[in-house]
Amino acid sequence: MNIDFKDLALFIQIAEAPSLTQGAKRSFMSPAAASARIKALEGELKTQLLYRDSRGVGLTEGGQRLLTHARLIMRQLGYLKTEFDEYGADVSGHIRIFANTTAVSEFLPEVLAGFLASYPGVTIDLQERHSPDIVRGVQDGSTDMGITAGPVSAKDLEIIHFSTDRLVLVLPRGHEQETAEAVKFEKAIKYPQIGLQEGSTLHEFLREQARHVGHSLTWRIQVSSFESVCRMVEAGVGVGVIPESAALRHQRMMNLTVKQLDEDWAVRERSIVVREYEALPGCVKALINLIKPASGINQI
Numbered sequence: 001m002n003i004d005f006k007d008l009a010l011f012i013q014i015a016e017a018p019s020l021t022q023g024a025k026r027s028f029m030s031p032a033a034a035s036a037r038i039k040a041l042e043g044e045l046k047t048q049l050l051y052r053d054s055r056g057v058g059l060t061e062g063g064q065r066l067l068t069h070a071r072l073i074m075r076q077l078g079y080l081k082t083e084f085d086e087y088g089a090d091v092s093g094h095i096r097i098f099a100n101t102t103a104v105s106e107f108l109p110e111v112l113a114g115f116l117a118s119y120p121g122v123t124i125d126l127q128e129r130h131s132p133d134i135v136r137g138v139q140d141g142s143t144d145m146g147i148t149a150g151p152v153s154a155k156d157l158e159i160i161h162f163s164t165d166r167l168v169l170v171l172p173r174g175h176e177q178e179t180a181e182a183v184k185f186e187k188a189i190k191y192p193q194i195g196l197q198e199g200s201t202l203h204e205f206l207r208e209q210a211r212h213v214g215h216s217l218t219w220r221i222q223v224s225s226f227e228s229v230c231r232m233v234e235a236g237v238g239v240g241v242i243p244e245s246a247a248l249r250h251q252r253m254m255n256l257t258v259k260q261l262d263e264d265w266a267v268r269e270r271s272i273v274v275r276e277y278e279a280l281p282g283c284v285k286a287l288i289n290l291i292k293p294a295s296g297i298n299q300i
Contacts, residue, residue: 008070019056071141092121093283098129099147100201146273160272171257182262192220192238
């Protein structure tokens, strides 16, 4: 089997684009040349990779399998290049990270700012994703590393636990639940809810927990950050469920009451997920080692 790395890179671009023309453009190639290379790749693999119609292209089952392998091969090729470039593996490279809401909005910005200042040859693509998508992205090579909360069941991945946080209920001062030792989620969701915007990992997680107790969450308002949630709570608009690390930080500056949620799922282990730690380039290992002590999350 004789497969060109350029053909794999072209196939990835086409698979991730809305059409063969767009994929060819991203690869700086004419549509005719791109089509010929893909047909040659199909001939080499003896498998149809794309469905072609007037609306664009779609992946066949064989194309889906090739996409997973192609991403892993091209990412490993990138690692190889990094290992031998003029800077060395520890100070250059490109890192793609899929992470959940808390990581993206709470501790990662500060960690990445310091990391990028110390590693000027490194670039980072940080994307917020839901936990299943984070795990899937690491498995299929779409991302170098994932940061997630809660249990991760994937035998083919390495899971690096780095801290534990819990979800808590944030109340305005004087709320009727202020004297409670802890509050059941089923009781908490009877009050007007303030939450993050739809699409955030925490939003989806809480909606799923509400379904488990036979309720649907009704949001009075949805905002873009934990700070905004706390400001709305302080103003008496409603209550909110957020990570304890964020709640305690904002409580120092706002009139808030923080209550434990009487739920097993409120305690959430946070983990870094990778395919194979030892195979990662030095810059990714350096970032992982920086995240572990710098997450700012309270250990339980």
